[in-house]
Amino acid sequence: MAKIKCALIGSGNIGTDLIYKLKRSEFLEPVWMVGIDPESEGLARARDMGLKTTAEGVDGLLPHVLSDGIQIAFDATSAYVHAENSRKLNELGVLMIDLTPAAIGPLCCPTVNIEQHAASGEMNVNMISCAGQATIPIVHAVSRVQAVPYAEIVASLASKSIGPGTRANLDEFTYTTSDAVCKVGGSLKGKALAIINPADPPMIMRNTIYCLTEDEPKKDEIKASILRMIEEVQKYVPGYKLVNGPVFDGKKVSVFMEVAGLGDYLPKYAGNLDIMTAAATRTAELFAQNIMSGKVTLKATKPTKAVEA
Amino acid sequence: MFDNNHLKGKKVILHDMCLRDGMHAKREQISVDQMVKAATAMDDAGVPYIQVTHGAGLGGNSLQHGFALHTNEEYITSVASKMKKAKVSVLLIPGLGTMRELQSAYDCGARSVHIATHCTEADTSPQHIAYARKLGMDTTGFLMMAHLNTVEGLAQQGKLMESYGAQTVYITDSAGYMLPNEVKARVHALRQMLKPETEIGFHGHHNLGMGIANSIAAIEEGATRIDGSIAGLGAGAGNTPLEVFAAVCERMGIETGCDLFKLMDIAEELITPMMDHVVRVDRSSLTLGFAGVYSTFLLHAERASKRFGVPARDILVELGRKKMIGGQEDMILDTAMTMAKERGIQFEESV
Numbered sequence: 265m266a267k268i269k270c271a272l273i274g275s276g277n278i279g280t281d282l283i284y285k286l287k288r289s290e291f292l293e294p295v296w297m298v299g300i301d302p303e304s305e306g307l308a309r310a311r312d313m314g315l316k317t318t319a320e321g322v323d324g325l326l327p328h329v330l331s332d333g334i335q336i337a338f339d340a341t342s343a344y345v346h347a348e349n350s351r352k353l354n355e356l357g358v359l360m361i362d363l364t365p366a367a368i369g370p371l372c373c374p375t376v377n378i379e380q381h382a383a384s385g386e387m388n389v390n391m392i393s394c395a396g397q398a399t400i401p402i403v404h405a406v407s408r409v410q411a412v413p414y415a416e417i418v419a420s421l422a423s424k425s426i427g428p429g430t431r432a433n434l435d436e437f438t439y440t441t442s443d444a445v446c447k448v449g450g451s452l453k454g455k456a457l458a459i460i461n462p463a464d465p466p467m468i469m470r471n472t473i474y475c476l477t478e479d480e481p482k483k484d485e486i487k488a489s490i491l492r493m494i495e496e497v498q499k500y501v502p503g504y505k506l507v508n509g510p511v512f513d514g515k516k517v518s519v520f521m522e523v524a525g526l527g528d529y530l531p532k533y534a535g536n537l538d539i540m541t542a543a544a545t546r547t548a549e550l551f552a553q554n555i556m557s558g559k560v561t562l563k564a565t566k567p568t569k570a571v572e573a
Numbered sequence: 574m575f576d577n578n579h580l581k582g583k584k585v586i587l588h589d590m591c592l593r594d595g596m597h598a599k600r601e602q603i604s605v606d607q608m609v610k611a612a613t614a615m616d617d618a619g620v621p622y623i624q625v626t627h628g629a630g631l632g633g634n635s636l637q638h639g640f641a642l643h644t645n646e647e648y649i650t651s652v653a654s655k656m657k658k659a660k661v662s663v664l665l666i667p668g669l670g671t672m673r674e675l676q677s678a679y680d681c682g683a684r685s686v687h688i689a690t691h692c693t694e695a696d697t698s699p700q701h702i703a704y705a706r707k708l709g710m711d712t713t714g715f716l717m718m719a720h721l722n723t724v725e726g727l728a729q730q731g732k733l734m735e736s737y738g739a740q741t742v743y744i745t746d747s748a749g750y751m752l753p754n755e756v757k758a759r760v761h762a763l764r765q766m767l768k769p770e771t772e773i774g775f776h777g778h779h780n781l782g783m784g785i786a787n788s789i790a791a792i793e794e795g796a797t798r799i800d801g802s803i804a805g806l807g808a809g810a811g812n813t814p815l816e817v818f819a820a821v822c823e824r825m826g827i828e829t830g831c832d833l834f835k836l837m838d839i840a841e842e843l844i845t846p847m848m849d850h851v852v853r854v855d856r857s858s859l860t861l862g863f864a865g866v867y868s869t870f871l872l873h874a875e876r877a878s879k880r881f882g883v884p885a886r887d888i889l890v891e892l893g894r895k896k897m898i899g900g901q902e903d904m905i906l907d908t909a910m911t912m913a914k915e916r917g918i919q920f921e922e923s924v
Contacts, residue, residue, distance in 0.1 A: 420904070423693065434700070458668040462898075467895070507911070518903075520910075
């Protein structure tokens, strides 16, 4: 069966890494790369890898969507332009996988809630953030055992792996991740912290997850649940690893994780890049399988007015 | 050449840190009453800027950094409402604090802010600096762990912060590692790079006993703002002790506008009695300064040491080797556990 054809919007770190992930997919085929700078290295690299490219932004892609049969688009630009990108492509019946912190669609984490969204016919789903993808599965692993009134996650990221978009809009990253710790992770309140470390050689992405349980923690059940969850995430991010913990201090549960990437576009220290693109790919694959089997039909949304950026 | 009066007549703006950086040394347990009392006395002594809140600043209340006795809003409101002349300031580290919290601090009466990033990551601060300026706050770009960037590199980072709108750029010796010539080189390069109207500040820690010498060195190269802390109450071996610094300034003819004897009284009668431990250069804080480790890591490392049986000094040296930076307090426990495992030390959570 023919693969589902995809467009990538944004030719930075994330967009480029996605090319590698999609090229390996049984269900997805990367066809277009959209940028805004004709001189950009990202577009040149995409061309070298056999993709069609435009430097005219999403408007440069629109005339080709139907003729090239594009059904899924990945947006790796910024929260500020995402809404408009999504509106234009949704109107042509293209499903939007949002890798920006815009979060106008439901928040998705493959090991927690993807089955439900992939079957719902949503036309826009959001991938939260790299920190969210790396930590929310663990929060969920604790909250499925017992109530978690508060969860907090700390992501340490290698400076070289953080692009200009994230740097200039760090608060959006914080807000979206904190929100998802609650809505997807299952805690009542949530907080997200990010630290960008410039050590050379670069440090591998590290994540610490703290959960406060309402009652005394059920240590054995929590530990078993976390280990099961790690195996699930390892199916799409093999470098997802428990370093220390869970440590129990009263009602506080602390888990210390490391995420090594596959080393596709950036070296393996950039586990943050990998877990984001791998999660987006896995999400798109589930949608693709549902589209192929006829379980889901993508419906063009009705034309609406432009979204103010 | 050996004249003591070469800085005579220079004006320097002092900024007290004991009610913010000092929170680290107090495990975030300074009460609103204690803050109001100390800040009121400092206001009366002529200290122009007083920083308050959780040690990690806005958004600091967390499992990672500990929970203070009160919310940041309670500290800011209580102190700001009592100030006659002094401005209340806050610290915001992007990635921890956000613009929402800055707005809230402003609404409570904060009028000055240090927007702090690691010394190589200034480009994570543009939205916060711009927002502070929009609120009309006295806005500082605060480059932490400044010893970890080159002279040239640090100057470029300062230039970035100036381009976002920072009115002052601070060189922040978070590890208390720098020596006077290292400070001079950095201030000098910044002075060359920045617009003449942009001020330069220095924030020292006393881990190698250089807080005052470094601050004077900074002034010699054109710094006009100095952070210190009365009685040195701050992370590690503390900040530049403000009353001692004021005395040195007075002898050198540097004008601070502060009443030296009143500062001495506050140190002796209010701040020193508040200390849980004598904030001084001891084995652990000296290790911070010598190894170039973030001063706030001190008490965390001592706690991890007790729990996992690895000496605090070994943990601190390892954190320095791994180039851990401010905010990575979780990595202290993690590093201690990993070291304990390597050394065959048994603990409850051995996996």
